[in-house]
Amino acid sequence: MTLRIAPTHDIREALFELEAKGEIIVQRVPENHVDVTTKYGRTKKIPIDHTWHHKSCGQCGHIPGYTTPILWLHRQFNLDYLDPTDQTSCTGWNYYASATSNAAAQAAVMVRNFAAAHETGTSR
Numbered sequence: 102m103t104l105r106i107a108p109t110h111d112i113r114e115a116l117f118e119l120e121a122k123g124e125i126i127v128q129r130v131p132e133n134h135v136d137v138t139t140k141y142g143r144t145k146k147i148p149i150d151h152t153w154h155h156k157s158c159g160q161c162g163h164i165p166g167y168t169t170p171i172l173w174l175h176r177q178f179n180l181d182y183l184d185p186t187d188q189t190s191c192t193g194w195n196y197y198a199s200a201t202s203n204a205a206a207q208a209a210v211m212v213r214n215f216a217a218a219h220e221t222g223t224s225r
Contacts, residue, residue, distance in 0.1 A: 111143075128219055151181045153223035155214045156188045182223075189217045 120127045130146035137145050154171065168184075175182045 126219060128215060149180060151223050152183070153218040153221055154182060154184045155217070156185065157210075183221055185217075185221070189214055 116125065116127050119125045131148055131150070133150040134146045134148045137147055139145050152175070154168065156168070172182070172184060174180075
C-alpha cells in the first residue's frame, strides 16, 4: 500500500517574493508547453521545446538506457533539446542505497539543475 500525502501549501508565492527581493531567479515556463493536471489537481506546465537534459550519477550510471528513450522521443517529434555531456548533480542515493536523500540535499540538487539549465538558456 502506498501512502500519498497531498501537498499542504503552494510555495510559489514565497518564491516570487524572493525573486522580487533579487535573491533568486524564477524561471518561467516558455509559451511552447503542454498543460498537465497533477494527481492533486494542480496544473503543471511542461515545456516541449528547447529543453535541457539533466544528468545524474543515479540515472546515467545505475539505470542503463534511461536517457535513450527520452532523447529518442525528442528526435521523433523533432523537438529541440540540449544533451550536455557532463553530469550535473548527485545526491548520493546510490552510494547510500536509500533510494532517496534528505530534503535539503534534494533542494540543493534542484537548485543546481535549474541553475545549469538557466546557464545554457534552456528549460528544465
